[in-house]
Amino acid sequence: MFYHELNSKIDYTRTNLRWNAWGANDQDFGRKAQMPQILELLKREFQLDTIRETPAVALEDIHLPKSKLSPADLKNLSSFVGKNNLKVDRFERVFHSAGRSYYDVLRLHTNKLKSFVDAVVYPQKDSEIIKILEYCSKNKISIIPFGGGSSVVGGLEVIKGKGQKAVLSLDTTRMAEILSIDPISLTATIQAGIYGPKLEHELNLKRYTLGHFPQSFEYSTLGGWVAARSAGQQSNRYGKIEEIIASAKLISPSGVVETLRAPAASIGPDWNQIIAGSEGLLGIITEVTVKLHKIPETRKYFGLVFPEIRSSLNFIRKANHAEIKTSMLRLSDANETRLYEYLGQLGKKNTPIRILKNLIQNAVLKLKGLEEGKKCVVLVGLDGSRLDVARSFEALKPLWQKAGALYAGEKLGQNWIHGRFNMPYLRNHIMQFGMGVDTMETSTTYDRLEDLHQAGLEALEASIPGSKAMCHLSHSYHDGACLYYTILFPMDEKKPEEQWLKMKKKVSDTFANHKAPISHHHGVGFDHKSWYQNALGKTGVAGLNGLKKVLDQKEVLNPGKLFHS
Amino acid sequence: MFYHELNSKIDYTRTNLRWNAWGANDQDFGRKAQMPQILELLKREFQLDTIRETPAVALEDIHLPKSKLSPADLKNLSSFVGKNNLKVDRFERVFHSAGRSYYDVLRLHTNKLKSFVDAVVYPQKDSEIIKILEYCSKNKISIIPFGGGSSVVGGLEVIKGKGQKAVLSLDTTRMAEILSIDPISLTATIQAGIYGPKLEHELNLKRYTLGHFPQSFEYSTLGGWVAARSAGQQSNRYGKIEEIIASAKLISPSGVVETLRAPAASIGPDWNQIIAGSEGLLGIITEVTVKLHKIPETRKYFGLVFPEIRSSLNFIRKANHAEIKTSMLRLSDANETRLYEYLGQLGKKNTPIRILKNLIQNAVLKLKGLEEGKKCVVLVGLDGSRLDVARSFEALKPLWQKAGALYAGEKLGQNWIHGRFNMPYLRNHIMQFGMGVDTMETSTTYDRLEDLHQAGLEALEASIPGSKAMCHLSHSYHDGACLYYTILFPMDEKKPEEQWLKMKKKVSDTFANHKAPISHHHGVGFDHKSWYQNALGKTGVAGLNGLKKVLDQKEVLNPGKLFHS
Incomplete structure (x- = not known):
C-alpha cells in the first residue's frame, strides 16, 4: 500500500531532464491535449489579438563561454571523484546554471543567461566532498551546491566569489541511499x-x-x-x-x-x-x-465552497485554534477557484444533460449566496486512523456550516491528489506562446491575513498591466498562514526580463511593507536577498556572515546569496 | 477561572528572596512539619549513625571582595538607569553571583564561592540596555544577564572576560509587562x-x-x-x-x-x-x-501503575506514536515511585482501617504482578475540551491495559498538581542536615531509552558510594524522551565540592558515551561546557563563536560559557 499515488518511475538520467523547462522529457502536462482550448481561454481572458509563438532557443545556440577551469584543475577534481563524475559538456553546464524560476527559464529561453558554471562534479562520499572543498578553497573556485535544481528564487544563480576564478556545481544526487x-x-x-x-x-x-x-x-x-x-x-x-x-x-x-x-x-x-x-x-x-x-490507515480529501474569502479564512483559523487534526487546509481565492473550475470543465462534452446539470448547480449555489467571482474553494485533507479522520470531519462540519459553506464532495479532493504535481508542466507550454507565469509566497499572522491577501493581488496586477493574479493559502498554523500567489501575464515582447524584475520588486516591497517574510518555503537565494537583509537587519545579517566566515574561510560556498555580501 | 492553582502572591522584593536557597522567605516546603520523619527516613535509608547539622554560613560572613568598579564607573552606570537601580550592597551582589544548582548553593553555604559580581544594574528600557552594553564594551566590564537566577548549570558563574576588569550583573526583572x-x-x-x-x-x-x-x-x-x-x-x-x-x-x-x-x-x-x-x-x-x-475547558490528571520500567516506557512511546493528545506523560521509575509513596504516607495516621486498606491494596498489586521495588507510576495529564479529554482517556486505556498497568485514580494527579512547585524547597531543609541532592537530565531516542536509564542510575550511584539515584521521564516526543535523574547522598564532610564534581563528571561522561545531549532543558552554562563542546565538535563551536564575535565584539557578554572559550 502506498501513501499517495506517486510517479516513482521517473528517469533522472541527466539527458532525460529538460535543461530549460520543468521535468523530464518523458513526463508532461496531463491536459496537453487541451492546450488549444487553454490558449483560447488565455487569448479571451487577456484580450489578446493573437497568440504569438515564442519558441525557446536551442541548447546548441546558448552562448556558453569556455570553462575557466584549467586542465590541471579538471584533472585534480576528477581525481577526487573519478573521471566519469566530473562533467564539462554543454548539457551538464547549462543544466546546472539555472533553477526553475520563471526568470531563470525565461533567460534560458531567450539566450539571456550570462553566467554559467565551469564544470559539474558528482561526489559520492563525504571524503570526496572534503577533498573538493579543500581544493576549491585553496584554488579560488566558487562552489554552488546542487540538489534537484528546482530553486525558484535564484538559489543557483551563478555568482563567482570576489577574487575567485571559476564556479563549480557540486551535484549531490549520487548520494541517494x-x-x-x-x-x-x-x-x-x-x-x-x-x-x-x-x-x-x-x-x-x-x-x-x-x-x-x-x-x-x-x-x-x-x-x-x-x-x-x-x-x-x-x-x-x-x-x-x-x-x-x-x-x-x-x-x-x-x-x-x-x-x-x-x-x-x-x-x-x-x-x-x-x-x-x-x-x-x-x-x-x-x-x-x-x-x-x-502510512495512515485512511484518508479523506474533500472540497468546501465558501461565499467569499473572509469566511474561508475564518474557517481555517478556527479549525487550527480548535486543534482539529488535519493534513491540509488549502484555500483557493475567488480568482484561483474560477481558473480551476475552468480547467475542470475542459475536455468534458457539453451534452444537454451536462448543461442542465450545470445550470441547476449554479442556481443552487447562487441561492446559497455562493456567487461566481466571489466564492472560494477550500480543499480539506485528512489522514490518519479511520476514527481520527471521522472525528476530524465531524469537528470541522459545524465550523464550515456556520461559515455558510457547502460540502462539495471528495471528487474535488481526489482530482487534486491525482494532479498535484502536474501544474508546473503547464508553464512549459504557455511560455511557448508568449505567456508568462510566476509564483511568489509569504506568510503572516491571522490578524493581517485578509489585508495582505488583497494587497498582494493589487501589487501584482498593478506591476504588470493586463495581468491576472490569484492566490491560495497552502499552509496554516496556530498563529497564521502562508499566502501563495500566481500571476499570469502576456510577456513583454521587448523587455521580458525588466517586466519580471519590476513585478518581483513591487510584490516583494508589498510583503516588506506588511512586515511579512520574503518567503514561506521557497527561500532567499539571490532574488530575495535585499528584502531578506532589510528585514533581518544588519546585525542579524552580519552575525550569520560571521558564522559563515568561520566555516568557509575562503568564502567559496554559494557566494553572493542570503547573508553573504 | 485559572488554569492551574498558582501562587501569584509571591513577593519578589529582593530582600524577601533567599540569597542562598530556593525561593522567598515567606514560602516553604509544604511538609515542613514532617521534616523530623523525613530525616529519620534518610538516616535509615542511608544507614547513617547520626544526622549531623550543617548550617549555612551567614550573609555577613561571606568572603565578599570589594567591588572592582571605580566610583566613576558606578556613577556612569547609575546615570543610565537612575541611582536606585544600580546596586552594590552585599545582599544584591551575593544574590546575583550564583544560581540554584546544588554546587552553587553548597558553595554559598560553606563560604567557598570565590567570584562575585561587582555591581547589579536594573534597566527598564531598551535604550538603557544599549547604553550599558556600550559602556561595558568600552570599559572592559563583563556582563552576566540575570533573569530569575534559577540556573542549575552554572549559567551565572561569575567569570571575568580576558583582560576585563569587573563583572556586572544585568537584572532584567524590571522589564515585566x-x-x-x-x-x-x-x-x-x-x-x-x-x-x-x-x-x-x-x-x-x-x-x-x-x-x-x-x-x-x-x-x-x-x-x-x-x-x-x-x-x-x-x-x-x-x-x-x-x-x-x-x-x-x-x-x-x-x-x-x-x-x-x-x-x-x-x-x-x-x-x-x-x-x-x-x-x-x-x-x-x-x-x-x-x-x-x-484555557482548556477541562483537565484530567491521573496515575497508572506499571509492573516495571520497560512496559511503562513502551506505553509512553505507543501513546506518542498513536498521536493521542496528552499534556503530560510523567513516568517515575521504581526508585522514585518508592520515594513518592513514602512521602505520600507521611502525616497520615495509621488507623486500623488504614493498615487493613494498605494490606489489601498491596495484596492486589502483588497479585497483578505490580511489586514493590519494580513498579513504576505514570502520571497522565490531559487538558482540552471535554470531548478531547474523554477521547484521549479512551484511546490510552487499551494501551495501558495491554501493558499490564492498573488505573490508580485522579487523586495522584491532583496531589501532583498541588505540590508541583514544592519539591525544590525540600533541599533547603535537608542541606541543613548533611544531605546533598542534585538533578541532571538528558534525552535520547526510544531505542536507547531503557539502556541509558539504567546506565545513568549506575553511573550516579557508582560516583558517590552510598548514594541513591532515581529517575523520571518528564517530557516525551515522537522519537524519544527526556530522562531526569535525582541523586540523594550524605555530603562528604571534608570535600563536598570534589564529591559533587566527581559525580557530575561521571554522569556527564555516561550521557556523552551514549551520544545523548548534556541537557534536555537545564542548559549548558559553565558546568556543562566541556561536554557540550565535545558533542558539538570544534567546527560547530567555532561557528557560534564567530557569530558571537560579530554581535559582541569586545566579548563582554557572559564570558567563558557555552561556545565562548
Missing part, C-alpha cells in the same frame, strides 16, 4: 541527494511515510528541502521540513558539523535550525535523520 | 523580565494560558526560559519554549536583532532558534512574542 531505519524511534537516516519519489517509495515499501510533498517533489532532493526550508502539501500534519529533521550532517571547508540524535535538547542555539535554511552557504548537507510516520 | 495580546492570532508580546506567576496570572485573567510550567516557574522569567531552552511540565501539549516563541528581540552590543512575526518562513537559518539557547552570550532578550492558548 536510505542508510538506516529505526522502527522503534520512527526515524530514518538518509543521504541528502535522494529525490522525493525514491525516498517516499522506499519508505512506503516498509509501510512508512515521510509525508513531505512539496510542489517540486518529483524533481527536488531531501538536502535541497532542508537547505531551503521546504514545506510539503500536508504540512498541517507532518510539519515543514525543519520540523521533520531530527539531525543532520553538514560538511564545511573548516570541518564537519554533525548534530546529536536527540528528540529535544537544551544545548545552545539549535544547529539543526542553522543548517535548515543555509542554502548552500555553510556547507554541503550529506545526511539527514528524519522523523517517520506509519 | 505584557505589552500586547493579539486575540485573532493568539499571540502576546511580553517583556522578557516577567516572572512565571505574573505572566500566567495576567493571561489567565483574559482566559488565555501560555501553558509553560517549568519546575522553576515561580522563580524564573520568560527571558530566562528562552535563553536556556526551558521545558514546561505540560510540554506534550504546549511544546518546549523554543516551540512557543513566535519572535524575539535581542539587544547585542553591535545592534538589535528583532525577528519577524510570521507563523513560519523560509528566510535562512532561524534566528529565533539562535536566540533560544543563547544563554546571555549574544545579547539581552528584552521582548518575546509567544503563542497563547485558550
Whole structure:
C-alpha cells in the first residue's frame, strides 16, 4: 500500500531532464491535449489579438563561454571523484546554471543567461566532498551546491566569489541511499541527494511515510528541502521540513558539523535550525535523520465552497485554534477557484444533460449566496486512523456550516491528489506562446491575513498591466498562514526580463511593507536577498556572515546569496 | 477561572528572596512539619549513625571582595538607569553571583564561592540596555544577564572576560509587562523580565494560558526560559519554549536583532532558534512574542501503575506514536515511585482501617504482578475540551491495559498538581542536615531509552558510594524522551565540592558515551561546557563563536560559557 499515488518511475538520467523547462522529457502536462482550448481561454481572458509563438532557443545556440577551469584543475577534481563524475559538456553546464524560476527559464529561453558554471562534479562520499572543498578553497573556485535544481528564487544563480576564478556545481544526487531505519524511534537516516519519489517509495515499501510533498517533489532532493526550508502539501500534519529533521550532517571547508540524535535538547542555539535554511552557504548537507510516520490507515480529501474569502479564512483559523487534526487546509481565492473550475470543465462534452446539470448547480449555489467571482474553494485533507479522520470531519462540519459553506464532495479532493504535481508542466507550454507565469509566497499572522491577501493581488496586477493574479493559502498554523500567489501575464515582447524584475520588486516591497517574510518555503537565494537583509537587519545579517566566515574561510560556498555580501 | 492553582502572591522584593536557597522567605516546603520523619527516613535509608547539622554560613560572613568598579564607573552606570537601580550592597551582589544548582548553593553555604559580581544594574528600557552594553564594551566590564537566577548549570558563574576588569550583573526583572495580546492570532508580546506567576496570572485573567510550567516557574522569567531552552511540565501539549516563541528581540552590543512575526518562513537559518539557547552570550532578550492558548475547558490528571520500567516506557512511546493528545506523560521509575509513596504516607495516621486498606491494596498489586521495588507510576495529564479529554482517556486505556498497568485514580494527579512547585524547597531543609541532592537530565531516542536509564542510575550511584539515584521521564516526543535523574547522598564532610564534581563528571561522561545531549532543558552554562563542546565538535563551536564575535565584539557578554572559550 502506498501513501499517495506517486510517479516513482521517473528517469533522472541527466539527458532525460529538460535543461530549460520543468521535468523530464518523458513526463508532461496531463491536459496537453487541451492546450488549444487553454490558449483560447488565455487569448479571451487577456484580450489578446493573437497568440504569438515564442519558441525557446536551442541548447546548441546558448552562448556558453569556455570553462575557466584549467586542465590541471579538471584533472585534480576528477581525481577526487573519478573521471566519469566530473562533467564539462554543454548539457551538464547549462543544466546546472539555472533553477526553475520563471526568470531563470525565461533567460534560458531567450539566450539571456550570462553566467554559467565551469564544470559539474558528482561526489559520492563525504571524503570526496572534503577533498573538493579543500581544493576549491585553496584554488579560488566558487562552489554552488546542487540538489534537484528546482530553486525558484535564484538559489543557483551563478555568482563567482570576489577574487575567485571559476564556479563549480557540486551535484549531490549520487548520494541517494536510505542508510538506516529505526522502527522503534520512527526515524530514518538518509543521504541528502535522494529525490522525493525514491525516498517516499522506499519508505512506503516498509509501510512508512515521510509525508513531505512539496510542489517540486518529483524533481527536488531531501538536502535541497532542508537547505531551503521546504514545506510539503500536508504540512498541517507532518510539519515543514525543519520540523521533520531530527539531525543532520553538514560538511564545511573548516570541518564537519554533525548534530546529536536527540528528540529535544537544551544545548545552545539549535544547529539543526542553522543548517535548515543555509542554502548552500555553510556547507554541503550529506545526511539527514528524519522523523517517520506509519502510512495512515485512511484518508479523506474533500472540497468546501465558501461565499467569499473572509469566511474561508475564518474557517481555517478556527479549525487550527480548535486543534482539529488535519493534513491540509488549502484555500483557493475567488480568482484561483474560477481558473480551476475552468480547467475542470475542459475536455468534458457539453451534452444537454451536462448543461442542465450545470445550470441547476449554479442556481443552487447562487441561492446559497455562493456567487461566481466571489466564492472560494477550500480543499480539506485528512489522514490518519479511520476514527481520527471521522472525528476530524465531524469537528470541522459545524465550523464550515456556520461559515455558510457547502460540502462539495471528495471528487474535488481526489482530482487534486491525482494532479498535484502536474501544474508546473503547464508553464512549459504557455511560455511557448508568449505567456508568462510566476509564483511568489509569504506568510503572516491571522490578524493581517485578509489585508495582505488583497494587497498582494493589487501589487501584482498593478506591476504588470493586463495581468491576472490569484492566490491560495497552502499552509496554516496556530498563529497564521502562508499566502501563495500566481500571476499570469502576456510577456513583454521587448523587455521580458525588466517586466519580471519590476513585478518581483513591487510584490516583494508589498510583503516588506506588511512586515511579512520574503518567503514561506521557497527561500532567499539571490532574488530575495535585499528584502531578506532589510528585514533581518544588519546585525542579524552580519552575525550569520560571521558564522559563515568561520566555516568557509575562503568564502567559496554559494557566494553572493542570503547573508553573504 | 485559572488554569492551574498558582501562587501569584509571591513577593519578589529582593530582600524577601533567599540569597542562598530556593525561593522567598515567606514560602516553604509544604511538609515542613514532617521534616523530623523525613530525616529519620534518610538516616535509615542511608544507614547513617547520626544526622549531623550543617548550617549555612551567614550573609555577613561571606568572603565578599570589594567591588572592582571605580566610583566613576558606578556613577556612569547609575546615570543610565537612575541611582536606585544600580546596586552594590552585599545582599544584591551575593544574590546575583550564583544560581540554584546544588554546587552553587553548597558553595554559598560553606563560604567557598570565590567570584562575585561587582555591581547589579536594573534597566527598564531598551535604550538603557544599549547604553550599558556600550559602556561595558568600552570599559572592559563583563556582563552576566540575570533573569530569575534559577540556573542549575552554572549559567551565572561569575567569570571575568580576558583582560576585563569587573563583572556586572544585568537584572532584567524590571522589564515585566505584557505589552500586547493579539486575540485573532493568539499571540502576546511580553517583556522578557516577567516572572512565571505574573505572566500566567495576567493571561489567565483574559482566559488565555501560555501553558509553560517549568519546575522553576515561580522563580524564573520568560527571558530566562528562552535563553536556556526551558521545558514546561505540560510540554506534550504546549511544546518546549523554543516551540512557543513566535519572535524575539535581542539587544547585542553591535545592534538589535528583532525577528519577524510570521507563523513560519523560509528566510535562512532561524534566528529565533539562535536566540533560544543563547544563554546571555549574544545579547539581552528584552521582548518575546509567544503563542497563547485558550484555557482548556477541562483537565484530567491521573496515575497508572506499571509492573516495571520497560512496559511503562513502551506505553509512553505507543501513546506518542498513536498521536493521542496528552499534556503530560510523567513516568517515575521504581526508585522514585518508592520515594513518592513514602512521602505520600507521611502525616497520615495509621488507623486500623488504614493498615487493613494498605494490606489489601498491596495484596492486589502483588497479585497483578505490580511489586514493590519494580513498579513504576505514570502520571497522565490531559487538558482540552471535554470531548478531547474523554477521547484521549479512551484511546490510552487499551494501551495501558495491554501493558499490564492498573488505573490508580485522579487523586495522584491532583496531589501532583498541588505540590508541583514544592519539591525544590525540600533541599533547603535537608542541606541543613548533611544531605546533598542534585538533578541532571538528558534525552535520547526510544531505542536507547531503557539502556541509558539504567546506565545513568549506575553511573550516579557508582560516583558517590552510598548514594541513591532515581529517575523520571518528564517530557516525551515522537522519537524519544527526556530522562531526569535525582541523586540523594550524605555530603562528604571534608570535600563536598570534589564529591559533587566527581559525580557530575561521571554522569556527564555516561550521557556523552551514549551520544545523548548534556541537557534536555537545564542548559549548558559553565558546568556543562566541556561536554557540550565535545558533542558539538570544534567546527560547530567555532561557528557560534564567530557569530558571537560579530554581535559582541569586545566579548563582554557572559564570558567563558557555552561556545565562548
